Amino acid sequence: EAAVTQSPRNKVTVTGGNVTLSCRQTNSHNYMYWYRQDTGHGLRLIHYSYGAGNLQIGDVPDGYKATRTTQEDFFLLLELASPSQTSLYFCASSGPRVNSGNTLYFGEGSRLIVV
Amino acid sequence: GDSVIQMQGQVTLSENDFLFINCTYSTTGYPTLFWYVQYSGEGPQLLLQVTTANNKGSSRGFEATYDKGTTSFHLQKTSVQEIDSAVYYCAMRDPGYQNFYFGKGTSLTVIP
Numbered sequence: 001e002a003a004v005t006q007s008p009r010n011k012v013t014v015t016g017g018n019v020t021l022s023c024r025q026t027n028s029h030n031y032m033y034w035y036r037q038d039t040g041h042g043l044r045l046i047h048y049s050y051g052a053g054n055l056q057i058g059d060v061p062d063g064y065k066a067t068r069t070t071q072e073d074f075f076l077l078l079e080l081a082s083p084s085q086t087s088l089y090f091c092a093s094s095g096p097r098v099n100s101g102n103t104l105y106f107g108e109g110s111r112l113i114v115v
Numbered sequence: 116g117d118s119v120i121q122m123q124g125q126v127t128l129s130e131n132d133f134l135f136i137n138c139t140y141s142t143t144g145y146p147t148l149f150w151y152v153q154y155s156g157e158g159p160q161l162l163l164q165v166t167t168a169n170n171k172g173s174s175r176g177f178e179a180t181y182d183k184g185t186t187s188f189h190l191q192k193t194s195v196q197e198i199d200s201a202v203y204y205c206a207m208r209d210p211g212y213q214n215f216y217f218g219k220g221t222s223l224t225v226i227p
Contacts, residue, residue, distance in 0.1 A: 004158075031213060040124075042204065042219035043159070050213070090158055094215075103149060104206075104215055106158030 003027065006091050006107035013081050013114055021076040021110045023091030031094045032074040033104070034058070034066060036087040043090065049074055081114045088112075117142045119207050121218025129226050134192040136221050138205035141186065148188045150179050151204040153220075159204060163190070197227045 004025045013019050025032060033048040045058030047066035055066055063085060065077040078085055089110045095102030121138045128134060140146060151159040163172040163179040165188055172179045181188040190203060205218040 033215070040219070042121075043217040045214070048214070092158075103161045103164060103208075104151075104159075106160065108158050 004091055004093055004105050004107035006089075006110045008110060009108065010111050011113070013112070015082060015114055017078075017081045017114070019078040019081050019112065021078075021089055021091075021112070023074045023076075023107060024072050025074075025091075025093040025105070026072065027093050027095075027105060028071070029093035029095050029102075029105075030071070032068065033092045033094075034064075034074065034076045035090045035092065036060065037090060037109075038087050046076065046089075078112075081112075083114045086112060086114045117207070117209050117214075117216050119205055119216045119218045121205050121221060123221045124219065125222045125224070127224045127226065128195050130196055131194045132225075134190070134195045134199070134223065136190045136203055136205070136223075137187060138189070138218050139185070139187045140205075140207045140216075142207065142209050144209050146207045146209050148179075148181055149206040149208070149215075150177070150190050151206060151217075153202040153204065155201070159202075162203070195223070195225045197225045199223060200225045 007022045034046040035043045044060045046064050048056045049068040068074050091107045092104045094104045118141045148165040150163040152162040153159040163174050165172045165179045165181045177192045202220045202222050204220045207216045
């Protein structure tokens with residue numbers, strides 16, 4: 001069974017604070033993704049990666065940095081957190097080949113509140 | 116550009132009612148289409164994958180169909196139950212860019 005683990009599951013920080021969300025996958029997948037989920041917007045892609053050391057910009061990257069240190073680990077960094085970044089964040093992984101039936105496997109989410 | 120549009124934001128049904136959710140997509144390639152379900156407090160999980168070759172898929176009583184002519188795909192279930200209450204997302208993967216595009220989700224509430 002594919003596994004994606006996120007930490008922390010819940011985080012409260014102050015405006016201007018520094019936050020790192022961690023994600024580890026044990027699926028041997030090449031692709032990893034960070035999404036945010038907000039009411040009325042669904043899932044929006046922040047950053048993604050094709051492999052260790054690779055980083056691609058998603059649809060809503062402003063205010064976020066990401067780093068892929070290994071094939072297993074993908075981090076999302078908020079260096080100056082703002083209240084607009086209060087959200088539920090999901091990490092996901094997938095294999096590279098569409099025709100092999102690979103799909104997205106999601107973690108359980110990290111809820112971030114910026115006060 | 117690539118996009119998926121899912122218009123139905125909230126749907127409320129009674130048990131044994133018929134469910135139908137529609138999405139449209141836009142892309143220049145031949146995408147793979149998915150339906151994900153998200154139960155309260157959990158991450159989204161795959162419900163169905165719809166390949167262009169078959170034009171349909173089925174799982175857990177749900178059936179997905181795909182119409183290449185109208186670039187639309189649908190999720191349906193003949194008789195919903197309370198346990199089907201969840202958020203349903205349609206999604207598309209463009210093989211050219213290996214990325215996933217999601218609709219905004221449909222929140223289904225089934226009243227017993």
